[in-house]
Amino acid sequence: MPIKVFVFDCGGVLLRDGDLTPYERWGERLGLRAEELADRLWRGDLWALAETGQLSDREFWLRAGQELGLDDAQTAALREELWNTWLVDERVLALIDRIRERYPVWMLSNATDALESLLKERFRVADRFERILTSARLGVAKPKVEVFQELLRQLALEPGEVVFVDDRAENVAAAASLGMHVIWFIHASELERQLRPYLRQDGDGSCPAKHAEVMEDDE
Numbered sequence: 001m002p003i004k005v006f007v008f009d010c011g012g013v014l015l016r017d018g019d020l021t022p023y024e025r026w027g028e029r030l031g032l033r034a035e036e037l038a039d040r041l042w043r044g045d046l047w048a049l050a051e052t053g054q055l056s057d058r059e060f061w062l063r064a065g066q067e068l069g070l071d072d073a074q075t076a077a078l079r080e081e082l083w084n085t086w087l088v089d090e091r092v093l094a095l096i097d098r099i100r101e102r103y104p105v106w107m108l109s110n111a112t113d114a115l116e117s118l119l120k121e122r123f124r125v126a127d128r129f130e131r132i133l134t135s136a137r138l139g140v141a142k143p144k145v146e147v148f149q150e151l152l153r154q155l156a157l158e159p160g161e162v163v164f165v166d167d168r169a170e171n172v173a174a175a176a177s178l179g180m181h182v183i184w185f186i187h188a189s190e191l192e193r194q195l196r197p198y199l200r201q202d203g204d205g206s207c208p209a210k211h212a213e214v215m216e217d218d219e
Contacts, residue, residue: 008107011111013089013185014125015089022084022085050112051112060112083122091192095192099195131154159179
């Protein structure tokens, strides 16, 4: 069955960690370790509500700031500084551009309703994607199988016509369980190696195996 579309995750794949010292600086200010601050923001109940669209991005930050004892100006500064810790992986972006020469590329990300505007205005990469689907817009987050079923419905494709790239093993496993071809993202060099069969100029777009190879992160 020929491949017809590639679907990329965002955070951890296209957007990668840069300078994380803002977590340390804000954590010290709040009496928290950097890891504790990250856990409070990204692994708590508020984030679970925001990433499934039950809170807007604005509501998420207002409530998170209140819980941390910050006023509105401090909360806005925290949001801005933490978003600045993300950087576009230029090697991944170059690979996406190569894929776009032969295939449409979509994005599927666990994110708030602000992701589309951030990718367009801050990171200037939104134009690389035919569609940007977020868990907040869909009302369900990876790795729940329903998010992948909705992706396939919107694509109007069979699972075997889709290649899905993500950095989290549970998300890759969920996509693979439906029959999608998967690539577990470790780093750009490994991604390029696994993409090579699809990018051959003389290829016909068919998948070289039932699923693209899934690698364990042994770094």
